[in-house]
Amino acid sequence: MYLTLNAIHKFFQDTQKETLKDISLTVERGEFICIVGPSGCGKSTLLNLVAGLDTPTSGTITLEGTPVTGPGPDRVVMFQEAALYPWLSVIENVMFGLKAAGLPKDSQREIAETYLKMVQLWHYRDYPIHQISGGMRQRTALARALALDSKLLLMDEPFSALDKQTIHILRAELEEIWEKHKKTILYVTHSVEEAVYFADRIVVMAENPGRIKEIVPVAFPRPRNIEDAAFVALRREILSKVQLSAREIAADEFDKEEETLL
């Protein structure tokens, strides 16, 4: 067991909302785990907890036997917005974490070069962030995250703000990179298609409170074809599960309202 989530609960005092309830999950080294669920099911909260940016109300998270107590470079996060620093160039952004780790300048550049070439941005290394496209920004963010060679890569809907064409290109790139490096990835997405494309296992979540509804293993060979019949069938199956839970909640809330009215 590489990453273990043990009976995680998260209760937000200010909103009095039980966001996560009894989440237990184990992840093996090199696994690609996708987390899907209706919006508001707490999937991003879960990722934040693993990142150490927030702490669970109860329960423990351990990575290679070490409990998670705060954010750290062994669990790099790639966010929905690229979160690049506009005062740094592309390559300086990629070197950021390496500089923080105190690496000598030469090896910073060397590592940044490797990963910028991997995401095909070497040519743009000296560009300021505002002069590159949204897709390139996410690629820079990916290179920045990979450069730290973390034990765990946490991705929070990293492609959802991009256009469809760019998404397809970036997916293929990420898939290729993952196959080469076998990073352990926890990937939160609202796109079931994306989950079926990437995941070894898909964690389907339900909301109110956020909990794991089902864990679906995906055994299709890679790279996967999103038009393949089996792919489409699985996508539909999971989509119906996600939507079902969304509908249940809507019905549930409606009933509650009815009750209070009566």
Place this chain on the structure above:
Amino acid sequence: MKTKKIAGNILFFAGLILLWQFLYTAACDWFLWAKPYAIPNPTGVIRCFLLLLSDGTLPAAVFGSLLRVVTGFFISILIGILLGICIVNSGCLARNLKPLILGVQTLPSICWVPFAILWFGLSESAIIFVVVMGSAFGIALAIESCIQNIPPIYIKAAKTMGVDSYQLYRYVIFPAALPAFIGGLKQGWSFAWRALMSGEVMSASMGLGYTLMIGRDLADINQVMTVMLVIIFIGILIDKGIFTTVEHRILKKRGLV
């Protein structure tokens, strides 16, 4: 385009001076609404300016004033940064000290002159004290607000990349806050410049404010006006020439203009 703009500027100010001369002549010579010694006039101001320049009074005054304001301003920046960071990092200070500082900030800096004289006597330190009291709090508030306005995701991302708190300030918070901070310094500068004049008018033995007071004592309204114009000119020069230029350059580098 640029020459046209400059020509426009020159024309505007030439017109303004002509209007001024016309109003002076009308008021003092034609209708006798006012006594000539109470109204400055362009020729008198130019004559006075040349005189003050050639006898060395004006250069010495400008130098003395700038030296004081720069000293005071740097002390203000130091105090402002420290105070601002303390407020950002302490909920208690943010709740209690921040409103107090906001209040003190509205206090005209001339109110500090009695303290300055009691504590420091009629000395350089007294004037620098007034400058610091006039601008440090504004800078502290600017620091506080520009740190608060940094997108939280910058800080989150940095934390997940393993920065310690020194690195967080050095590599993320300061650079992220820089454009807004320059804006805050610009405002702090104008507070400092104003405070300097309050201090100099009350207790200096040289400097622009003092030269202005000499003008009053000699009932030389043209000298008063000359010094006022020099004060305005230096204010504009530093605001536009230094702060706005630096601010613009930073924003441009980040693609924000």
